Amino acid sequence: MTVRPILTAPDPRLQAVSTDVEAVTDEIRQLADDMADSMYEADGIGLAAVQIGVAKRILVIDLDQKEGKKNPVAYINPRIVWASDEVAVFEEGCLSVPEIWDDVERPARIKCEYLDRDGKAQLLEADGLLATCLQHEMDHLNGVLFIDHLSRLKKSMAIRKLTKAKKLAAV
Numbered sequence: 065m066t067v068r069p070i071l072t073a074p075d076p077r078l079q080a081v082s083t084d085v086e087a088v089t090d091e092i093r094q095l096a097d098d099m100a101d102s103m104y105e106a107d108g109i110g111l112a113a114v115q116i117g118v119a120k121r122i123l124v125i126d127l128d129q130k131e132g133k134k135n136p137v138a139y140i141n142p143r144i145v146w147a148s149d150e151v152a153v154f155e156e157g158c159l160s161v162p163e164i165w166d167d168v169e170r171p172a173r174i175k176c177e178y179l180d181r182d183g184k185a186q187l188l189e190a191d192g193l194l195a196t197c198l199q200h201e202m203d204h205l206n207g208v209l210f211i212d213h214l215s216r217l218k219k220s221m222a223i224r225k226l227t228k229a230k231k232l233a234a235v
């Protein structure tokens with residue numbers, strides 16, 4: 065088990081565009097396990113590799129966490145192949161954007177292709193929280209944070225708050 069530190073905004077490393085995983089090796093599985101450990105340690109439900117500073121297209125999500133029963137799912141090279149016109153609004157937060165939550169509107173349902181931790185191609189249709197979480201995490205792979213979806217005013221307020229929190233933490 066290796067808990068790795070999670071980067072917080074503003075940090076240029078979070079704006080990196082992640083690259084495809086070329087082969088699902090033991091090293092990639094180890095990275096996915098470290099991501100899951102880091103996510104649980106921080107009480108999160110989803111994490112992208114770039115949030116621990118590795119700009120590869122890997123997500124880990126676990127929406128069904130119960131005491132002692134963890135079921136992290138790794139999504140490697142995920143890609144949205146269909147999105148509904150219907151939208152849904154969820155109040156989002158992010159381990160890389162601490163102490164900030166806001167409503168974000170996204171397609172309510174998506175179909176997503178990805179490789180599982182055995183390197184097998186999978187097609188998933190998702191709705192509800194999973195659809196939102198997958199889209200939020202996939203945004204990370206393109207260097208996008210949920211606050212990038214907010215109005216310019218709300219985003220600049222969020223950045224100011226995050227910058228101030230970092231300065232205080234550095235003292």
Ligand code: NI
Binds near residue numbers: 159160200201
């Ligand atoms: Ni996030």
